Amino acid sequence: xxxxxxxxxxxxxxxxxxxxxxxxxxxxxxxxxxxxxxxxxxxxxxxxxxxxxxxxxxxxxxxxxxxxxxxxxxxxxxxxxxxxxxxxxxxxxxxxxxxxxxxxxxxxxxxxxxxxxxxxxxxxxxxxxxxxxxxxxxxxxxxxxxxxxxxxxxxxxxxxxxxxxxxxxxxxxxxxxxxxxxxxxxxxxxxxxxxxxxxxxxxxxxxxxxxxxxxxxxxxxxxxxxxxxxxxxxxxxxxxxxxxxxxxxxxxxxxxxxxxxxxxxxxxxxxxxxxxxxxxxxxxxxxxxxxxxxxxxxxxxxxxxxxxxxxxxxxxxxxxxxxxxxxxxxxxxxxxxxxxxxxxxxxxxxxxxxxxxxxxxxxxxxxxxxxxxxxxxxxxxxxxxxxxxxxxxxxxxxxxxxxxxxxxxxxxxxxxxxxxxxxxxxxxxxxxxxxxxxxxxxxxxxxxxxxxxxxxxxxxxxxxxxxxxxxxxxxxxxxxxxxxxxxxxxxxxxxxxxxxxxxxxxxxxxxxxxxxxxxxxx
Amino acid sequence: xxxxxxxxxxxxxxxxxxxxxxxxxxxxxxxxxxxxxxxxxxxxxxxxxxxxxxxxxxxxxxxxxxxxxxxxxxxxxxxxxxxxxxxxxxxxxxxxxx
Numbered sequence: 001x002x003x004x005x006x007x008x009x010x011x012x013x014x015x016x017x018x019x020x021x022x023x024x025x026x027x028x029x030x031x032x033x034x035x036x037x038x039x040x041x042x043x044x045x046x047x048x049x050x051x052x053x054x055x056x057x058x059x060x061x062x063x064x065x066x067x068x069x070x071x072x073x074x075x076x077x078x079x080x081x082x083x084x085x086x087x088x089x090x091x092x093x094x095x096x097x098x099x100x101x102x103x104x105x106x107x108x109x110x111x112x113x114x115x116x117x118x119x120x121x122x123x124x125x126x127x128x129x130x131x132x133x134x135x136x137x138x139x140x141x142x143x144x145x146x147x148x149x150x151x152x153x154x155x156x157x158x159x160x161x162x163x164x165x166x167x168x169x170x171x172x173x174x175x176x177x178x179x180x181x182x183x184x185x186x187x188x189x190x191x192x193x194x195x196x197x198x199x200x201x202x203x204x205x206x207x208x209x210x211x212x213x214x215x216x217x218x219x220x221x222x223x224x225x226x227x228x229x230x231x232x233x234x235x236x237x238x239x240x241x242x243x244x245x246x247x248x249x250x251x252x253x254x255x256x257x258x259x260x261x262x263x264x265x266x267x268x269x270x271x272x273x274x275x276x277x278x279x280x281x282x283x284x285x286x287x288x289x290x291x292x293x294x295x296x297x298x299x300x301x302x303x304x305x306x307x308x309x310x311x312x313x314x315x316x317x318x319x320x321x322x323x324x325x326x327x328x329x330x331x332x333x334x335x336x337x338x339x340x341x342x343x344x345x346x347x348x349x350x351x352x353x354x355x356x357x358x359x360x361x362x363x364x365x366x367x368x369x370x371x372x373x374x375x376x377x378x379x380x381x382x383x384x385x386x387x388x389x390x391x392x393x394x395x396x397x398x399x400x401x402x403x404x405x406x407x408x409x410x411x412x413x414x415x416x417x418x419x420x421x422x423x424x425x426x427x428x429x430x431x432x433x434x435x436x437x438x439x440x441x442x443x444x445x446x447x448x449x450x451x452x453x454x455x456x457x458x459x460x461x462x463x464x465x466x467x468x469x470x471x472x473x474x475x476x477x478x479x480x481x482x483x484x485x486x487x488x489x490x491x492x493x494x495x496x497x498x499x500x501x502x503x504x505x506x507x508x509x510x511x512x513x514x515x516x517x518x519x520x521x522x
Numbered sequence: 523x524x525x526x527x528x529x530x531x532x533x534x535x536x537x538x539x540x541x542x543x544x545x546x547x548x549x550x551x552x553x554x555x556x557x558x559x560x561x562x563x564x565x566x567x568x569x570x571x572x573x574x575x576x577x578x579x580x581x582x583x584x585x586x587x588x589x590x591x592x593x594x595x596x597x598x599x600x601x602x603x604x605x606x607x608x609x610x611x612x613x614x615x616x617x618x619x620x
C-alpha cells in the first residue's frame with residue numbers, strides 16, 4: 001500500500017511544501033542578523049515556542065515507530081513514550097532559566113560563561129556535533145526508507161528531497177522559518193493523532209479500556225503487561241531511562257529554542273506547553289497502537305514491511321479511508337522535515353557561534369562574516385547528512401537515536417548542570433567531563449550487544465564470553481555518572497580563581513537576565 | 523569600614539543569594555520527585571514485572587495505570603513549578619530589581 005497513486009496524499013504533500021517554502025521566503029526577508037538567524041530575534045511567543053519544541057522533538061518514530069511497537073508488543077511501547085517525556089520537567093526545573101539568561105545561541109554559552117572560552121567551546125562542539133550527527137543519520141535513514149514505503153519514491157531520491165528542503169528552510173529562513181515549519185508540523189501531527197485516536201475509539205464506545213480489553217481478548221493479557229523484548233530488562237531498562245531523561249534535558253536542538261523567546265517567563269511557559277503537547281500526543285499514540293492491533297492486526301502490519309512503521313498509516317486507511325491515509329502519510333513526511341531542520345540549525349549554531357566566532361576569531365567577528373560562515377556550515381551539514389543518509393542505506397542505525405540521547409546525557413548534561421550550580425567547577429573539569437562522557441558512551445556501546453550482535457552480526461553467546469564485553473545495550477547508566485565523577489575530580493585538583501570570582505555575577509545574571517530593565521519594565 | 527553604598531550593595535547581594543537558594547531548593551525538590559516517580563516506575567518495570575502486570579479491571583493493568591500516571595504527573599509537576607515561579611519567584615525578582 002503506497003500513497004504515490006493517492007492523489008490526496010500528493011496534494012497534501014504539495015500544499016505543505018508550498019506553504020513552508022512561502023514561509024521561508026517571508027522569513028528570509030526578516031533574517032538579516034545572527035540574532036535573527038539563530039534565535040528568530042527572540043520574538044517567538046511562549047505558545048509558538050511550545051508547539052515548535054514539540055515539532056522539534058516529536059520525530060516520525062514518535063507516531064510511526066511507537067505505534068508499531070505497541071501494535072506488535074502491546075504495553076512495552078509506552079516505555080518509550082514515557083521516556084521521551086520525563087526529561088521535560090528536568091529542563092523546566094533545572095535548565096531553562098539559567099540557560100535563557102546566560103546564553104545567546106548555544107548551550108555552550110552557559111558552560112563557558114565563567115570558564116575559559118576556547119577549550120570549553122571546542123569540547124562542547126565535539127559533544128554537540130556527535131549528538132547532532134548521530135541523530136541526523138538516524139533521522140535521514142528512517143526518512144529515506146519511510147518515504148520509499150509511504151510514497152514509493154526511491155530511497156536516494158527521498159533523502160535528497162528531504163536534504164534539499166531542510167537546506168532551503170535553514171539557509172534562507174534561519175530560525176524563523178524553522179520555527180514555523182515545526183509549529184505547522186506539530187499542529188498537523190497532533191490533529192492527525194487526535195482524529196485517528198477518536199476514529200478508533202468510536203469503535204469502542206469512546207472508552208480506551210474497552211479497546212484494551214478487546215486487545216487482551218484477541219491476543220491475550222500479555223499485551224497489557226510488561227514484556228522484555230523491546231526495552232531490555234533489569235539494569236538495561238534503567239540505563240535506557242537515564243539516557244532518555246537526562247539526554248532530553250541536554251539535547252542541543254531543544255536547548256537552543258530557549259533563546260527564541262523574549263524572556264525567562266516565556267521560556268518557562270513554552271516548556272510547560274511543550275510538555276503538555278508531547279504528553280497528550282503520546283497518550284493518543286497508545287490508543288492508536290492498540291487500535292491498529294485490534295482493527296488492523298499485527299500480522300497485516302508486519303506484512304506491510306518497514307519494521308512495523310506502517311501500523312498508524314494502515315489504521316488510518318481502515319478507519320478513515322483513502323483520504324485520511326494520504327493525510328497521515330503527508331504528516332509523517334512533514335514530521336521528518338521539521339526534525340532534521342531543527343537538528344541542522346543547531347549544528348550550524350555550534351559550528352558558527354562556538355567554533356568560528358569563539359574559537360577561531362576569539363569572540364568577535366563581523367555580523368556579515370558570521371552569516372556567511374553560518375550559510376556555508378548549513379550547506380556542509382546538509383550535504384553531509386544526505387551523503388551519510390545514502391551511505392547508511394539499509395544499515396541498522398536505529399541504535400543511533402538512542403545513542404544520541406545517551407551521549408547528550410553523559411557529555412552535555414553534567415557540564416551544563418555543574419556550570420550553573422557549582423562554584424568550584426573549572427575549565428579542565430568541564431573539558432574532561434564532556435570528552436569522557438562522549439567517548440565513554442561511544443566505547444561502551446561499541447562493546448555492547450547493540451554493535452557486536454545487532455550491527456556486526458556476531459553470536460551473542462560467543463561475544464558475551466570476551467573480557468571486554470559490556471552486557472548493557474544502553475550506556476548512560478555507566479557513562480553519565482562517570483562523566484560527573486570526572487568533572488568533580490578534575491575540578492577539585494585544579495584551581496581557577498577567575499571562575500570562582502564570577503560565580504556571584506553569574507547568579508545575579510541567572511536571576512535578572514542580561515537586560516535588567518527589560519525585566520523591571522514588565 | 524563600609525560606606526552606606528557598600529552596605530546596600532552587600533544587602534542586595536545577600537538577598538540575591540537567599541532568593542537564589544530558595545529557587546534551587548524548589549527546583550531540586552521537584553526534580554527529586556520527578557526522578558523518584560520515573561525511576562520508581564522503571565525499577566518496577568525492570569524488576570517487578572509480575573506485579574506490574576496485575577490486571578486491575580478489564581483492559582486495565584497496573585503498568586498502564588502507572589505509566590499514564592507518570593505522563594500526567596510530569597505535566598502536573600511542570601505546572602506546579604510554573605505557578606510557583608510566576609506567583610512567587612518573578613515578583614520577588616522584580617522587588618529585588620527596584
